[in-house]
Amino acid sequence: MSLTGTPFYITTIVLAIAALIVAMVAWNHIPGPKPIKIFVRLFMLVTCQVTAILMVFVMVNNANSLYDTWDDFLGTGGGHVTEAxxxxxxxxxxxxxxxxxxxxxxxxxxxxxxxxxxxxxxxxxxxxxxxxxxxxxxxxxxxxxxxxxxxxxxxxxxxxxxxxxxxxxxxxxxxxxxxxxxxxxxxxxxxxxxxxxxxxxxxxxxxxxxxxxxxxxxxxxxxxxxxxxxxxxxxxxxxxxxxxxxxxxxxxxxxxxxxxxxxxxxxxxxxxxxxxxxxxxxxxxxxxxxxxxxxxxxxxxxxxxxxxxxxxxxxxxxxxxxxxxxxxxxxxxxxxxxxxxxxxxxxxxxxxxxxxxxxxxxxx
CATH class of the missing domain: 3.40.50.1820 (Alpha/Beta hydrolase fold, catalytic domain)
Structure with a gap:
């Protein structure tokens, strides 16, 4: 999925909203002992933050044209020099x-x-x-x-x-x-x-x-x-x-x-x-x-x-x-x-x- 494409942008919004809704609904309904409940709640909080940060990053990247591709962002793509x-x-x-x-x-x-x-x-x-x-x-x-x-x-x-x-x-x-x-x-x-x-x-x-x-x-x-x-x-x-x-x-x-x-x-x-x-x-x-x-x-x-x-x-x-x-x-x-x-x-x-x-x- 393209880093700057509309489908990925919409996906990040949906994920951020879904993570928040799941955390709100499930917060007081987690089964099991107390340590398990604490671990699951921490996981939900981290998921909310990660999805929110991802959504904001995509918004900023699209608005400022910082990175064109995932390779540009991750630094994993080859260079554009055919011969040094x-x-x-x-x-x-x-x-x-x-x-x-x-x-x-x-x-x-x-x-x-x-x-x-x-x-x-x-x-x-x-x-x-x-x-x-x-x-x-x-x-x-x-x-x-x-x-x-x-x-x-x-x-x-x-x-x-x-x-x-x-x-x-x-x-x-x-x-x-x-x-x-x-x-x-x-x-x-x-x-x-x-x-x-x-x-x-x-x-x-x-x-x-x-x-x-x-x-x-x-x-x-x-x-x-x-x-x-x-x-x-x-x-x-x-x-x-x-x-x-x-x-x-x-x-x-x-x-x-x-x-x-x-x-x-x-x-x-x-x-x-x-x-x-x-x-x-x-x-x-x-x-x-x-x-x-x-x-x-x-x-x-x-x-x-x-x-x-x-x-x-x-x-x-x-x-x-x-x-x-x-x-x-x-x-x-x-x-x-x-x-x-x-x-x-x-x-x-x-x-x-x-x-x-x-x-x-x-x-x-």
């Missing part, structure tokens, strides 16, 4: 990275989301990618137009579906695009949980494990350009994320100004120690090299990139201020302070319109 090796050179221009798309079956992501499984020739990663095309894409008036692109990264744990399912980015932006308030961006969300077990890559290339950076900024980017009417110049590309995905977006925009002109971090962080399950936090050298502040300070020249950094005090705001204090033109930093709401998807979902208005202005 150094990144390969990008394919030649004539070698198109074509792939087959189908409508995403998960109705929670709204209309128009397409899904494919991409085998990345550079990264040796094979995983799912979700793409949403703006309403103008099929308009005859735009038949010769190429479109700007925003890559969307979830937090950890987090599903590639989260931006469409939990943050409802496509539903929120469709009307704004039709009104001309937001540019008609192609939205792309690749899987970022690539390793087996409960280990995150931090969106970096981890020697001997996974080329996550090459997957996101190389293979996925190339696939979008080869399969859709997408702009290829960096000035038409942006990358955005929340929480651990915000750290990734900030880091990658600063590291690859030749691929992204803008980056958005919602409640992200600089030092990877903020994500204890990340491979970059466990390796001292990677922890330093993956820090966006280190990348900014060590850049041979200030990267031509614009960053929108949002956070609450104690949750990303201080990190954003550090980046702004160390940035020099043409690096442009916009810092937004989040007032209350905590570290959660409700906050980031409400920020989507303003974030994309900012992206529209920066990339116009």
């Amino acid at each position: 090796r150094d990144p390969a050179p990008p394919p030649a221009p004539e070698q198109k990275l074509l792939t087959q798309f189908k409508s995403a079956p998960d109705g929670k992501m709204g209309d128009g989301v397409q899904e494919t499984t991409l085998k990345g020739p550079q990264s040796a990663v094979e995983a799912e990618v979700y793409v949403w095309l703006p309403p103008q894409y099929k308009d005859p008036a735009y038949k010769d137009k190429k479109f700007p692109v925003v890559e969307l990264l979830p937090g950890y744990p987090g599903s590639a579906k989260a931006w469409f399912g939990t943050l409802k980015v496509n539903e929120q932006l469709k009307s704004l695009m039709n009104k001309g308030e937001v540019a008609p961006f192609i939205l792309v969300s690749p899987r970022t949980k690539l390793l087996g077990g409960n280990e995150d890559t931090g969106c970096a290339d981890i020697p001997g494990k996974a080329n996550a950076d090459t997957w996101i900024s190389g293979d996925v980017r190339r696939m979008v350009i080869d399969n859709f009417r997408a702009e290829s110049d960096a000035k038409h590309w942006a990358i955005a994320g929340y929480s651990a995905g915000g750290h990734c977006a900030m880091r990658m925009a600063l590291l690859h100004p030749d691929r992204y002109r803008a980056g958005v971090s919602l409640s992200g962080y600089n030092d990877p120690k903020g994500e204890p399950d990340s491979a970059t936090s466990k390796d001292p050298a990677l922890r330093v090299s993956a820090n966006p502040l280190t990348i900014l300070k060590n850049a041979p020249q200030p990267p031509h990139v614009s960053l929108y950094l949002a956070g609450e005090k104690g949750d990303g705001f201080g990190d954003a201020q550090e980046i702004r204090q160390n940035a020099k033109p043409p690096t442009s930093i916009t810092v937004a302070q989040i007032s209350g709401g905590g570290h959660g998807t409700d906050v980031w979902r409400n920020m989507v319109p303003d974030v994309f208005r900012w992206l529209t202005n920066e990339m116009r």
Whole structure:
């Protein structure tokens, strides 16, 4: 039974209610000696708590798109790396990275989301990618137009579906695009949980494990350009994320100004120690090299990139201020302070319109 499916969700509700009813009815009617009665009552209490916790977990997981499958949750599934090796050179221009798309079956992501499984020739990663095309894409008036692109990264744990399912980015932006308030961006969300077990890559290339950076900024980017009417110049590309995905977006925009002109971090962080399950936090050298502040300070020249950094005090705001204090033109930093709401998807979902208005202005 699917972890995120409606049948399992309903089953957990039924089990929680049934466990409570059985305990209430049977509490004073348990036969046998006193020790047996005590043991059975304790068992019923534990059963009530376990079923209630399971129901709440499924509700939270479905609402926040934390885990897609039981394997993701239990850490028992294999990774999405077909071969642990150094990144390969990008394919030649004539070698198109074509792939087959189908409508995403998960109705929670709204209309128009397409899904494919991409085998990345550079990264040796094979995983799912979700793409949403703006309403103008099929308009005859735009038949010769190429479109700007925003890559969307979830937090950890987090599903590639989260931006469409939990943050409802496509539903929120469709009307704004039709009104001309937001540019008609192609939205792309690749899987970022690539390793087996409960280990995150931090969106970096981890020697001997996974080329996550090459997957996101190389293979996925190339696939979008080869399969859709997408702009290829960096000035038409942006990358955005929340929480651990915000750290990734900030880091990658600063590291690859030749691929992204803008980056958005919602409640992200600089030092990877903020994500204890990340491979970059466990390796001292990677922890330093993956820090966006280190990348900014060590850049041979200030990267031509614009960053929108949002956070609450104690949750990303201080990190954003550090980046702004160390940035020099043409690096442009916009810092937004989040007032209350905590570290959660409700906050980031409400920020989507303003974030994309900012992206529209920066990339116009």
